[in-house]
Amino acid sequence: MIDPDNFDSLTNLKGWVLNGNYWLTNSISLGSTASSATRVNSSVGTGGLSQDTKNAGVPLSRYWLLQVDLNVKF
Secondary structure (H helix, E strand, C coil): CCECCEHHHCCCEEEEEEEEEEECCCCEEEEEEEEEEEECCCCCCCCCCCCCCCCCCCCCCEEEEEEEEEEECC
């Protein structure tokens, strides 16, 4: 499945995604996402335009992401 939240909408990637949230108070939460992927077929590119790497169709050989979010409701 192609998803902009997982592997930045790139195709020909296979890997894992770990996502978690922790509520510090009723109005403050801390969230994190970690993911890693490699190309399924090395003779085919990853397609698309990656917003994380700003590459114009250059195939990635490995994808890593660590994202931490602090959310405050007011």
